[in-house]
Amino acid sequence: MKAYQITQWGQPLEEREVEIPKPKGTEVLLKVTACGVCHSDIHIWDGFFDLGGGKKVIMEDRGLKLPFTLGHEPLGEVAGLGPGATGVSVGEKRIAYPWIGCGQCDVCKRDQELICMNPITIGTRRNGGYAEYLIVPHPKYLVQYEGVDEAVAATATCSGITAYSALKKVRHLRSDEFLLIVGAGGVGLAGIGMAKAVVKAKIIVAEIDPAKRAAALEAGAEVVLDNSETSAREELISLTNGGPNAAIDFVGAPATVEFAFGVMAKGASLVLVGLYGGAAQLSTSLFPLKVNNILGSFVGTQQDLVELLQLFREGKVKPVPMVRRPLREAPQAIQELREGKALGRYVLIND
Ligand SMILES: [Zn+2]
Numbered sequence: 001m002k003a004y005q006i007t008q009w010g011q012p013l014e015e016r017e018v019e020i021p022k023p024k025g026t027e028v029l030l031k032v033t034a035c036g037v038c039h040s041d042i043h044i045w046d047g048f049f050d051l052g053g054g055k056k057v058i059m060e061d062r063g064l065k066l067p068f069t070l071g072h073e074p075l076g077e078v079a080g081l082g083p084g085a086t087g088v089s090v091g092e093k094r095i096a097y098p099w100i101g102c103g104q105c106d107v108c109k110r111d112q113e114l115i116c117m118n119p120i121t122i123g124t125r126r127n128g129g130y131a132e133y134l135i136v137p138h139p140k141y142l143v144q145y146e147g148v149d150e151a152v153a154a155t156a157t158c159s160g161i162t163a164y165s166a167l168k169k170v171r172h173l174r175s176d177e178f179l180l181i182v183g184a185g186g187v188g189l190a191g192i193g194m195a196k197a198v199v200k201a202k203i204i205v206a207e208i209d210p211a212k213r214a215a216a217l218e219a220g221a222e223v224v225l226d227n228s229e230t231s232a233r234e235e236l237i238s239l240t241n242g243g244p245n246a247a248i249d250f251v252g253a254p255a256t257v258e259f260a261f262g263v264m265a266k267g268a269s270l271v272l273v274g275l276y277g278g279a280a281q282l283s284t285s286l287f288p289l290k291v292n293n294i295l296g297s298f299v300g301t302q303q304d305l306v307e308l309l310q311l312f313r314e315g316k317v318k319p320v321p322m323v324r325r326p327l328r329e330a331p332q333a334i335q336e337l338r339e340g341k342a343l344g345r346y347v348l349i350n351d
């Protein structure tokens with residue numbers, strides 16, 4: 001089979017001919033028919049995540065060996081079953097929920113695989129969907145997507161549930177309260193598009209790019225503003241009578257975190273989602289004085305995925321624009337994403 005692999009960190013992905021893996025034990029062989037290209041793939045491709053202050057997470061230190069196949073937004077058709085894989089048949093179409101834990105530790109046994117210390121995520125720790133086939137360790141990670149467009153369903157596994165799970169964390173907001181969403185890029189825009197289906201609050205979007213602000217209004221934001229303007233803070237505070245009651249930062253840059261934290265109302269929570277990287281300066285005394293919270297939100301659970309697919313089926317969430325590309329264009333697609341050329345989510349299609 002063909003696989004599009006990292007053979008040197010940061011260098012163009014290489015098309016390689018590799019053997020189709022054989023499913024053992026509970027494993028399932030999936031013929032990949034679609035796989036989203038995600039912005040976080042770029043960090044893995046480079047071989048590190050920037051933590052700010054000169055600190056980095058190095059992929060090699062986490063045990064990632066080259067050659068490696070990216071792709072954590074895969075779905076396809078069951079093509080083979082290990083002797084212990086039950087409950088699914090060859091030919092059935094399924095999403096592979098990628099955020100898999102080790103299965104052995106306490107949190108995994110409590111079904112909290114997202115906080116497992118030794119995850120075996122598809123496409124970030126084990127070979128992913130930039131290939132014609134991949135192995136899913138157990139049928140329990142397969143999710144039905146019948147009734148949802150293939151490209152939309154693929155990207156639901158990462159950008160979709162990332163936005164959805166962040167919104168669920170502020171679901172307590174009332175209809176007369178305000179939610180600030182910072183950043184209307186890929187995931188941010190997905191979040192704005194599904195906000196009304198999850199949260200009752202009024203949606204204000206802060207975004208520095210005028211085209212993205214227009215897209216945010218189109219996607220359902222009540223108000224947009226430019227957070228690079230010095231007047232933005234004042235404007236936001238007066239608009240919300242003292243600051244938004246919660247904020248979700250889909251960028252995660254020092255400037256956006258400082259902006260969001262600086263405008264929040266008393267008692268508000270800031271949900272950090274974006275992996276832009278860096279280190280922010282925050283006043284430690286303001287946390288207690290303003291009774292604020294900061295929480296991190298990383299992708300979402302398999303249950304989040306099931307719920308989100310249902311919202312798509314019911315037409316309650318408008319998907320972001322998809323750009324379908326043949327699987328063989330994986331190397332160009334990720335390069336263009338790095339260069340910021342992608343308008344909409346790239347999804348690799350393997351016919
Ligand atoms: Zn992703």
Ligand SMILES: [Zn+2]
Nearest residue numbers: 102105108116
């Ligand atoms: Zn675990």
